[in-house]
Amino acid sequence: MQRLCIVCKGSRLLCGQKTCPLLAALKQKTKFAELRDKKEFFGPSTSVFVGRIGYPRVSVGPMTVLEAAESDITIGRLEDPGEWFAHGLGMEEIIELRSFTLRSKRGEDIKSRSNFVADMAEIALAKQPVDVELTFKSKPSFNLSFSDVTRPTGASVNVEKMHVTENPKIPKKVDRIVSDELRAVEATEWLYDLGLDVYKVAVILSSGALGLRSAKKMVPTRWSITATDDVIFKKLAAQIREYPPVDSFYVYESSYMDNHFQILLMPSLFEYENFEAWLPGSVWNNDALALSQRPVIVEEHEGFKGRKRYAAEEGGGYYAVRLAVAEALHTMRRQAGVVVFREIYPQYFIPLGVWVVREAVRAAFRNRGEKFNTKKEALDFIDSQLQAKTGLKLRIQDFEVQSAILRQRRLTDF
Amino acid sequence: MFEAKIDANILKGCIESITAIVDEGKLRIAEDGLKLRAVDPANVAMVSFELQSDAFDDFRFVPKGAEPEAVPEAEPTTEPQVSEATEIGMDFRKLLDILGIGGREEVELELDEHAQKLFTRMGSLAYTISLLDSSSLRKEPKVPELEFPAQVIIETEEFRRTIRAAEKIGDHIALGIDGELFYMEAEGEMDKLRLGLRKEQLIHLTPGTLHSLYSLDYITAMSKGMAHAENITLNLGKDYPLQMEFEVAEGKGKVTYLLAPRIESE
Numbered sequence: 314m315q316r317l318c319i320v321c322k323g324s325r326l327l328c329g330q331k332t333c334p335l336l337a338a339l340k341q342k343t344k345f346a347e348l349r350d351k352k353e354f355f356g357p358s359t360s361v362f363v364g365r366i367g368y369p370r371v372s373v374g375p376m377t378v379l380e381a382a383e384s385d386i387t388i389g390r391l392e393d394p395g396e397w398f399a400h401g402l403g404m405e406e407i408i409e410l411r412s413f414t415l416r417s418k419r420g421e422d423i424k425s426r427s428n429f430v431a432d433m434a435e436i437a438l439a440k441q442p443v444d445v446e447l448t449f450k451s452k453p454s455f456n457l458s459f460s461d462v463t464r465p466t467g468a469s470v471n472v473e474k475m476h477v478t479e480n481p482k483i484p485k486k487v488d489r490i491v492s493d494e495l496r497a498v499e500a501t502e503w504l505y506d507l508g509l510d511v512y513k514v515a516v517i518l519s520s521g522a523l524g525l526r527s528a529k530k531m532v533p534t535r536w537s538i539t540a541t542d543d544v545i546f547k548k549l550a551a552q553i554r555e556y557p558p559v560d561s562f563y564v565y566e567s568s569y570m571d572n573h574f575q576i577l578l579m580p581s582l583f584e585y586e587n588f589e590a591w592l593p594g595s596v597w598n599n600d601a602l603a604l605s606q607r608p609v610i611v612e613e614h615e616g617f618k619g620r621k622r623y624a625a626e627e628g629g630g631y632y633a634v635r636l637a638v639a640e641a642l643h644t645m646r647r648q649a650g651v652v653v654f655r656e657i658y659p660q661y662f663i664p665l666g667v668w669v670v671r672e673a674v675r676a677a678f679r680n681r682g683e684k685f686n687t688k689k690e691a692l693d694f695i696d697s698q699l700q701a702k703t704g705l706k707l708r709i710q711d712f713e714v715q716s717a718i719l720r721q722r723r724l725t726d727f
Numbered sequence: 728m729f730e731a732k733i734d735a736n737i738l739k740g741c742i743e744s745i746t747a748i749v750d751e752g753k754l755r756i757a758e759d760g761l762k763l764r765a766v767d768p769a770n771v772a773m774v775s776f777e778l779q780s781d782a783f784d785d786f787r788f789v790p791k792g793a794e795p796e797a798v799p800e801a802e803p804t805t806e807p808q809v810s811e812a813t814e815i816g817m818d819f820r821k822l823l824d825i826l827g828i829g830g831r832e833e834v835e836l837e838l839d840e841h842a843q844k845l846f847t848r849m850g851s852l853a854y855t856i857s858l859l860d861s862s863s864l865r866k867e868p869k870v871p872e873l874e875f876p877a878q879v880i881i882e883t884e885e886f887r888r889t890i891r892a893a894e895k896i897g898d899h900i901a902l903g904i905d906g907e908l909f910y911m912e913a914e915g916e917m918d919k920l921r922l923g924l925r926k927e928q929l930i931h932l933t934p935g936t937l938h939s940l941y942s943l944d945y946i947t948a949m950s951k952g953m954a955h956a957e958n959i960t961l962n963l964g965k966d967y968p969l970q971m972e973f974e975v976a977e978g979k980g981k982v983t984y985l986l987a988p989r990i991e992s993e
Contacts, residue, residue: 544738581769582768582769583768584769585770614767617769618768650769717942717944720989720990721769721771721987721989721990722771722987722988722989722990723770723970724770724772724773724868724871724985724987725871726987727872727987
């Protein structure tokens with residue numbers, strides 16, 4: 314993103330978009346200017362953010378909505394990627410939406426039990442946005458920030474104090490889980506079982522509300538998202554490993570914001586492989602100056618027993634996709650050998666967070682899958698659906714050569 | 728009825744050769760000893776394991792139904808079913824953990840088939856393992872009918888050292904024979920590793936030309952399972968499964984691994 318954007322500054326549309334997605338968000342800057350000279354702020358807090366830099370002493374604080382006057386719909390939507398997907402919001406709209414957010418920051422140890430941290434936990438647990446009063450320590454700065462894992466944030470400010478001006482509404486069942494002497498992993502599972510989506514569970518986990526009384530601590534937002542994906546996956550996987558395998562080969566497909574997914578299920582015990590094919594110009598393969606550009610394909614996989622090492626080649630995306638796959642298998646009451654083929658096109662050039670892939674894969678399984686009798690037929694179909702059409706057409710063979718699962722023969726083949 | 732005593736270290740080595748492939752399985756107990764055959768969940772690797780009864784310091788097995796007290800006199804109509812072996816569902820990981828705690832002593836085993844428990848005792852430490860329901864375990868696999876054109880016998884340490892080095896380079900390894908040379912080759916994005924051993928550097932070699940590729944994940948696990956064996960016998964083919972045989976329990980037991988190859992990329 315940066316290199317291109319620095320050259321273009323929204324004026325020349327070098328990225329090939331019709332309008333500059335950043336400019337839409339930068340419009341907020343004018344509204345934001347009114348805040349500039351204020352020392353105090355009053356408005357609804359929708360979530361909390363825990364930084365990771367300087368761990369274990371990190372910047373933490375509530376996320377508030379910059380423009381309190383903005384409609385309730387905006388506020389309600391701010392933290393709900395499922396909703397963004399359902400309404401088909403595009404990159405520009407999401408960046409604009411998230412540019413309403415003000416991230417407040419105060420240095421705290423992750424094990425801190427200060428009132429500030431206690432208030433944060435309440436905000437995280439609350440069902441609805443909670444009104445807060447903030448006293449600024451510095452001038453707010455408008456600095457849209459993007460990450461491959463977390464959702465974009467708008468402005469940020471150092472805060473001195475926070476005063477919660479209303480009683481946060483915490484659902485009774487949530488309160489009971491949090492008050493119980495449960496380990497963070499168990500509490501995370503229970504919250505998900507209650508029907509909270511992973512987005513909310515991750516916020517609660519990051520807020521420091523979970524864990525044995527003696528071990529409660531905040532978790533950096535970025536880590537809490539992948540940790541939640543991992544914990545919930547492991548819980549579902551334990552059940553999935555007992556289910557019968559799917560009866561045939563299936564391919565599920567979906568597309569969102571220039572991320573195209575094809576998911577292959579094969580009749581075998583559970584194993585999982587995730588491919589990411591970054592086409593030239595997409596977020597992590599965007600050296601605009603290199604002319605000999607090739608798609609970059611990365612691969613991570615795990616066997617029936619699961620993995621021990623972090624999937625460093627793919628990071629949070631690996632875990633987000635894996636969770637969505639597990640949710641689908643669990644609903645089908647089936648297990649399968651799973652290979653995910655993700656193509657990322659140049660139009661996806663600003664990272665918006667792993668929710669993008671999680672929601673896209675969830676959506677793929679809401680569609681009807683295509684059924685095939687043989688692996689070859691399924692792979693031929695996937696090949697025909699690969700969308701990279703330019704001179705750099707991807708073929709299924711490009712994935713197969715890197716595949717641990719597709720290239721491994723079975724003893725039953727002999 | 729099954730009761731036995733065995734050196735804890737010997738048993739540990741045996742169980743490690745099994746857990747290299749599977750965590751649990753059906754262990755067959757018969758008069759001549761213990762047997763197991765199991766495949767990993769992905770159907771890629773198989774282990775066949777045999778431990779003779781004379782590997783034990785003490786080994787007593789009476790088949791179910793053959794025990795006099797097991798014949799219920801009140802129901803004379805039921806024919807006592809005498810089977811020659813007993814099958815138990817075993818969590819080998821758990822057994823290994825327990826042996827790890829016990830140390831080098833002798834371990835006593837006693838099966839309570841009725842209660843589906845295995846009692847283990849090491850010195851003053853007693854541990855009862857609940858058996859797994861056999862019906863929940865996967866069926867014993869069929870051994871594919873294979874004919875191997877070539878055989879290599881190599882010192883285990885040489886083989887294991889090469890595997891350890893290859894792990895640092897890539898995720899697969901090639902095993903092959905080129906004339907009178909046996910080689911193992913791993914290639915990563917940057918580095919390459921090759922072990923080449925001529926016939927006279929090996930214990931045995933069938934000359935030929937062949938080559939197969941295998942996943943290092945599996946071979947690494949297997950190479951840990953063979954740590955106690957002095958030599959291993961490799962049976963090889965072209966794009967063909969790899970069979971590895973070695974002895975355990977000072978020659979009174981035998982383990983055979985079978986590993987499906989990977990498809991070569993061209």
